[in-house]
Amino acid sequence: xxxxxxALLAAGxxxxxxxxxxxxxxxxxxxxxxxxxxxxxxxxHVEMHVQISYTGEAKDFAWIVPVPEVPxxxxxxxxxxNQLAVATAPVFTTRTVDEGTCVDDRGLVPGxxxxxxxxxxxxxxxxxxxxxSVVDQKQVGPYDTATLAASSTDALLGWLSxxxxxxxxxxxxxxxxxxSSGGYFVALKLEKDSDVGDLAPLALRxxxxxxxxxxxxxxxxxxxxxxxEAYVFATTRAVPESYLHVEINEAAINWGRFGQNYxxxxxxxxxxxxxxxxxxxxxGPSSIVPPLFDPDRWDEDGLxxxxxxADWVYRLQGELPVAPPELFPLLEDHVAGLAxxxxxxxxxxxxxxxxxxxxxxxxxxxxxDLIERVIEPLEAAQHLLDQYPKLSRMTSSxxxxxxxxxPVFVLNEDMNDARVSNKHVAKMVYECGxxxxxxAVARRFELADGRSIDLPSTDWxxxxxxxxxxxxxxxxxxxxxxxxIEQTGPTGQPEILADFTSDLADLALAANRDLGxxxxxxxxxxxSAGLAGVLLALLGRRRRR
Numbered sequence: 366x367x368x369x370x371x372a373l374l375a376a377g378x379x380x381x382x383x384x385x386x387x388x389x390x391x392x393x394x395x396x397x398x399x400x401x402x403x404x405x406x407x408x409x410h411v412e413m414h415v416q417i418s419y420t421g422e423a424k425d426f427a428w429i430v431p432v433p434e435v436p437x438x439x440x441x442x443x444x445x446x447n448q449l450a451v452a453t454a455p456v457f458t459t460r461t462v463d464e465g466t467c468v469d470d471r472g473l474v475p476g477x478x479x480x481x482x483x484x485x486x487x488x489x490x491x492x493x494x495x496x497x498s499v500v501d502q503k504q505v506g507p508y509d510t511a512t513l514a515a516s517s518t519d520a521l522l523g524w525l526s527x528x529x530x531x532x533x534x535x536x537x538x539x540x541x542x543x544x545s546s547g548g549y550f551v552a553l554k555l556e557k558d559s560d561v562g563d564l565a566p567l568a569l570r571x572x573x574x575x576x577x578x579x580x581x582x583x584x585x586x587x588x589x590x591x592x593x594e595a596y597v598f599a600t601t602r603a604v605p606e607s608y609l610h611v612e613i614n615e616a617a618i619n620w621g622r623f624g625q626n627y628x629x630x631x632x633x634x635x636x637x638x639x640x641x642x643x644x645x646x647x648x649g650p651s652s653i654v655p656p657l658f659d660p661d662r663w664d665e666d667g668l669x670x671x672x673x674x675a676d677w678v679y680r681l682q683g684e685l686p687v688a689p690p691e692l693f694p695l696l697e698d699h700v701a702g703l704a705x706x707x708x709x710x711x712x713x714x715x716x717x718x719x720x721x722x723x724x725x726x727x728x729x730x731x732x733x734d735l736i737e738r739v740i741e742p743l744e745a746a747q748h749l750l751d752q753y754p755k756l757s758r759m760t761s762s763x764x765x766x767x768x769x770x771x772p773v774f775v776l777n778e779d780m781n782d783a784r785v786s787n788k789h790v791a792k793m794v795y796e797c798g799x800x801x802x803x804x805a806v807a808r809r810f811e812l813a814d815g816r817s818i819d820l821p822s823t824d825w826x827x828x829x830x831x832x833x834x835x836x837x838x839x840x841x842x843x844x845x846x847x848x849x850i851e852q853t854g855p856t857g858q859p860e861i862l863a864d865f866t867s868d869l870a871d872l873a874l875a876a877n878r879d880l881g882x883x884x885x886x887x888x889x890x891x892x893s894a895g896l897a898g899v900l901l902a903l904l905g906r907r908r909r910r
Contacts, residue, residue, distance in 0.1 A: 402576035431543035444689035457624030467797035495520030507563035584768035598753035604853035632762035634847035675715035840876035
């Protein structure tokens with residue numbers, strides 16, 4: 366039996382957000398987690414949207430996640446995760462500026478870097494270890510679900526084992542904190558007639574005022590430096606409470622490769638803050654996310670009046686702003702002759718498969734299934750965009766040994782005006798003067814925080830077989846990944862625990878003075894070593910959580 370907990374996007378046989386993934390012998394490793402929340406402080410409820418990825422036999426699939434209160438369960442859509450990830454992804458671009466008149470523009474890539482950079486009733490079940498109450502059981506989409514409460518960890522493990530949920534080694538210790546807190550557990554399997562292609566994202570709505578990711582379960586099968594992304598829809602900004610908050614040192618970003626090392630910088634910044642820290646990738650209007658569903662374009666009657674699957678698809682393409690991934694297995698379930706995995710290509714080009722594709726069970730059956738599996742989840746996801754004006758995206762990275770505290774995100778109205786853009790822009794200035802060749806002149810790399818870093822000419826970079834980023838690394842400018850480490854909470858402004866802004870500015874000045882180009886010193890005296898000393902002092906003072 367394969368068990369996963371709280372889904373996310375991860376490579377491998379199974380993936381889960383805030384839990385463990387395993388088979389009976391060898392844990393299935395996770396390498397990423399992505400969770401979407403909506404927090405409504407007026408009605409005191411939280412929505413948690415999660416994705417489930419799994420490879421294996423349908424009979425072996427199962428899923429478990431702890432929640433603080435009894436939840437309502439409903440299907441959501443992968444389109445929500447896809448659109449959020451694309452719309453709010455950090456983007457690093459460099460604007461090129463010429464001082465004077467430059468000539469001989471060679472060896473550059475866009476961005477100016479040298480080309481090389483490029484309500485319920487419970488049924489109680491008594492086991493040897495205690496009592497498990499089956500609070501709710503129902504079918505949700507392709508899933509048979511059960512919501513459980515347990516008097517002890519042994520009782521919960523006994524119920525799961527008796528009902529065919531095989532758990533990995535270490536599950537007892539991972540489950541214990543959630544059992545002792547008096548929480549609930551949602552367990553689900555695929556219903557008998559469903560296959561793995563029917564897996565769909567699931568949403569849980571429960572009473573609460575804070576968003577929590579239960580990573581202590583994830584520790585059972587997490588990969589090193591597992592990336593964690595939290596999206597919070599709300600009326601104001603969301604910030605970490607149980608974890609620290611960091612602002613990254615933008616000089617540690619490889620701008621020449623458009624920030625491809627961003628994940629690494631986040632990982633190291635979190636490590637510099639003691640392992641428990643998030644950075645904010647984006648905070649601002651939720652309208653940054655394109656629409657997922659438009660009721661004015663949706664025409665159910667027109668869809669039911671189509672003749673064959675090709676006409677049905679062409680009409681539906683005009684009615685949906687996006688093509689959610691749940692749509693493709695639906696086509697495979699209803700269009701005759703479509704093999705598993707062919708739904709996406711049939712959606713793109715229906716006429717490429719058959720001259721006259723036919724329904725297996727008719728247009729009404731396909732449309733009914735479409736409404737349940739695609740349209741209603743899209744409407745629920747669009748509701749988040751319509752109801753909540755603000756969106757926060759926060760990122761971290763955790764090892765299994767660091768998953769000792771669950772990340773908790775709270776709303777902070779006092780930080781509502783502190784918008785955080787996901788668009789990062791730096792400036793590369795070529796000091797050309799009067800008609801000097803661009804490849805032979807000195808340059809200045811100017812960051813948004815005001816730092817100006819002198820760089821040698823692209824000719825010099827070429828002759829020394831290096832890159833602009835490696836040059837900055839050699840001078841210690843990228844050694845420190847967190848520029849600011851702070852504590853955030855539900856009220857007030859952040860409490861600054863460590864601010865390396867002036868130290869990093871001093872490093873830049875020292876590197877500029879060293880612009881003899883040929884100097885091979887790794888950094889100025891007191892640079893990265895001095896920052897490390899300050900950081901150790903910070904971590905020594907940091908209170909335990």
